[in-house]
Amino acid sequence: MNFNTKLGVVLDQVELNPYIYSFETLDNIYLYLPYKQTLASFSKEEWARIKSLNVESNIAKALGEKKIYVEQGYSENFIELYKKQIGSPSLRIVYIISTDACNFNCRYCFIENNFNTQNRSTAKVDEVIKWVDYALANSNDELRFIFYGGEPLLNKELVLNAINHINEQRQKYHKSIAISINTNGSIYSDEFADTFKKSRVNLSISLDGPKELNDKGRVTKIGDSAFDLAFENIWKYIDKGVNVSLSITITKYNINFLPQIARWIVDTFKGKINGVGFNPPMESEFGNPITVEDFKLVMLQIYNAFRIFKKYGIYEDRVMRRLNAIIDERPHLKDCAGVGNQIVIAADGKIGPCQAFIGSGRYFKDIAPEEYNFKSDETILEWNSITPVNKEECKKCPFILICGNGCPYYASLKDGTIHGLDRRYCEMLPIMMNEILKDNFYGKIKAIFLDYDDTLMLRGNLGEVLDEVAKIFGIVYKIDYKKFMEENAGYLNVRDFFVANGVSEAEINKVIVAYIKAFKKGSRLNTWLIEQLKKINLPTFILTNNSERMVIDELRENRVEGYFAGVFGNSLYKKPSKEFYEHVFKTTGYRPEEILYIGDSMRDLLPIYNFGCRVALLSPKDENYTQILENEWLVDLCQ
Numbered sequence: 001m002n003f004n005t006k007l008g009v010v011l012d013q014v015e016l017n018p019y020i021y022s023f024e025t026l027d028n029i030y031l032y033l034p035y036k037q038t039l040a041s042f043s044k045e046e047w048a049r050i051k052s053l054n055v056e057s058n059i060a061k062a063l064g065e066k067k068i069y070v071e072q073g074y075s076e077n078f079i080e081l082y083k084k085q086i087g088s089p090s091l092r093i094v095y096i097i098s099t100d101a102c103n104f105n106c107r108y109c110f111i112e113n114n115f116n117t118q119n120r121s122t123a124k125v126d127e128v129i130k131w132v133d134y135a136l137a138n139s140n141d142e143l144r145f146i147f148y149g150g151e152p153l154l155n156k157e158l159v160l161n162a163i164n165h166i167n168e169q170r171q172k173y174h175k176s177i178a179i180s181i182n183t184n185g186s187i188y189s190d191e192f193a194d195t196f197k198k199s200r201v202n203l204s205i206s207l208d209g210p211k212e213l214n215d216k217g218r219v220t221k222i223g224d225s226a227f228d229l230a231f232e233n234i235w236k237y238i239d240k241g242v243n244v245s246l247s248i249t250i251t252k253y254n255i256n257f258l259p260q261i262a263r264w265i266v267d268t269f270k271g272k273i274n275g276v277g278f279n280p281p282m283e284s285e286f287g288n289p290i291t292v293e294d295f296k297l298v299m300l301q302i303y304n305a306f307r308i309f310k311k312y313g314i315y316e317d318r319v320m321r322r323l324n325a326i327i328d329e330r331p332h333l334k335d336c337a338g339v340g341n342q343i344v345i346a347a348d349g350k351i352g353p354c355q356a357f358i359g360s361g362r363y364f365k366d367i368a369p370e371e372y373n374f375k376s377d378e379t380i381l382e383w384n385s386i387t388p389v390n391k392e393e394c395k396k397c398p399f400i401l402i403c404g405n406g407c408p409y410y411a412s413l414k415d416g417t418i419h420g421l422d423r424r425y426c427e428m429l430p431i432m433m434n435e436i437l438k439d440n441f442y443g444k445i446k447a448i449f450l451d452y453d454d455t456l457m458l459r460g461n462l463g464e465v466l467d468e469v470a471k472i473f474g475i476v477y478k479i480d481y482k483k484f485m486e487e488n489a490g491y492l493n494v495r496d497f498f499v500a501n502g503v504s505e506a507e508i509n510k511v512i513v514a515y516i517k518a519f520k521k522g523s524r525l526n527t528w529l530i531e532q533l534k535k536i537n538l539p540t541f542i543l544t545n546n547s548e549r550m551v552i553d554e555l556r557e558n559r560v561e562g563y564f565a566g567v568f569g570n571s572l573y574k575k576p577s578k579e580f581y582e583h584v585f586k587t588t589g590y591r592p593e594e595i596l597y598i599g600d601s602m603r604d605l606l607p608i609y610n611f612g613c614r615v616a617l618l619s620p621k622d623e624n625y626t627q628i629l630e631n632e633w634l635v636d637l638c639q
């Protein structure tokens with residue numbers, strides 16, 4: 001790269017790296033660029049000069065070394081460079097489906113729900129052992145066997161024989177050989193426990209939170225509680241010295257409580273759990289009745305839970321896979337081993353790249369190990385080519401070297417082809433990167449900004465309150481409140497609402513007084529939150545669309561006004577306008593980098609999130625809310 005050192009300006013052929021991803025706060029800009037997985041931050045002033053290529057030559061040189069400045073046409077060569085790194089298929093994971101039958105009926109299961117027949121298969125020991133030998137002889141330095149199903153432990157003979165066989169072969173092969181079992185946790189035996197301990201098996205047990213949440217999605221066939229079965233057996237295996245980790249699938253029931261679940265796991269299993277992994281919502285070909293559509297929310301929740309797990313030394317796989325790539329400054333081109341690093345031995349003996357296609361049989365073939373060649377298998381070769389650097393839509397994406405592509409099966413469901421995009425990751429990656437940048441550059445949280453209605457003050461039913469007032473004043477709705485909120489970015493300004501419904505200027509103040517009375521009548525203070533704020537012990541400001549006076553009166557009535565450093569109501573600006581938050585930052589003197597904002601919905605969190613604040617979702621009015629999760633997760637997020 002050339003710089004004109006005499007004039008101190010950058011030559012024409014240099015430009016800002018087109019792969020830079022950034023977000024800004026009031027004062028600073030934080031950026032990620034895929035070259036060596038670089039994270040950086042600049043003041044906005046510095047950044048304005050950098051962007052206009054108006055910097056001194058020595059700084060330009062340093063920016064060139066960091067690839068913040070690049071030569072024009074950089075992106076073409078850049079993609080080609082990483083295409084070369086993809087290489088040929090290399091076997092490192094073997095899924096053994098010991099049976100495709102299951103004793104559970106989990107509502108979201110994309111394996112069981114993909115079968116359009118009741119017929120199920122059970123793997124045969126001698127056939128599987130031949131494939132184990134094939135894998136041992138044809139894998140690279142690291143090989144992991146994963147027993148999967150259905151419920152793999154239903155086929156005891158296969159699991160025990162295959163594990164014993166793998167153990168016997170360990171001495172013969174100079175490679176790292178690991179064994180995992182993904183189970184619903186319903187089956188325990190001393191024989192299993194002894195074998196798992198001896199063979200250093202990682203037992204990954206599915207548990208989607210405490211009983212109240214877990215059992216809404218995870219359902220046994222005979223009507224027992226899935227939680228009770230798994231919970232008891234988790235402890236039995238732990239007590240026997242088996243390595244246990246937890247697999248948490250995200251559903252519409254637990255999505256609002258992932259950080260709480262993280263702290264619940266910390267408190268419940270007290271350091272005995274090896275690691276955890278979050279599974280973003282997945283679908284079968286027939287859908288998923290309890291899925292979550294908002295993947296920004298999914299990632300925000302995963303990340304806050306990750307922060308808690310990290311604090312207590314518990315490894316969370318979903319975030320760590322990317323974070324490790326950043327730490328090692330290496331590209332993460334493939335997140336799923338199915339794309340050229342894995343075979344699945346189905347229970348009927350067929351071979352394919354991905355367990356999600358077992359039900360449909362697509363990509364699976366009937367072949368004997370003696371005739372099989374993993375590296376030249378056409379299906380494996382096709383899957384091996386799946387990575388963002390080979391995709392037109394990903395070519396300009398800043399996350400091309402960290403995304404890892406997501407799940408080709410999911411892409412095939414949504415785009416009709418395994419070569420399509422797993423758009424869940426397109427939504428999740430910017431959120432994950434924002435949070436990684438915050439953890440890297442922000443200091444400690446210095447103040448709390450807090451939503452009021454339904455976060456600190458839990459209200460009664462809004463529709464009923466409005467109806468009560470409408471009845472008193474004989475108001476006939478021209479527009480109902482849900483429609484009104486829809487048309488007003490999800491917010492209800494009561495004055496505007498009643499005016500829109502024909503209340504005159506002369507009447508409106510009386511109507512509002514009646515509304516406030518009815519509104520307050522059905523309300524109760526979130527006392528758990530007050531207790532947490534006491535423990536957090538940071539200046540706390542309330543941000544609300546109510547009037548300051550009403551909120552202060554209510555805090556006084558509840559004798560908690562002393563816990564708050566200030567209330568920002570609707571007198572000057574209203575949420576979610578930019579001016580509202582700018583006014584709060586200016587008046588309090590806190591910068592977005594120093595704030596944790598606590599609110600009850602994504603609609604409430606996102607406007608201040610866009611200023612670069614850290615945020616926490618607290619949904620005490622969610623119908624799945626359970627007091628079991630009233631733990632110290634918020635305190636963790638503030639430390």
Ligand code: SF4
Pocket residue numbers: 336337338339353354355356406407408409410
């Ligand atoms: S394609 Fe999806 S379901 Fe299949 S192995 Fe990869 S991540 Fe898993």
Ligand code: SF4
Pocket residue numbers: 388393394397398399400401403404405406421422423425426427429
């Ligand atoms: S799948 Fe989406 S996030 Fe991932 S590299 Fe492609 S465009 Fe970017």
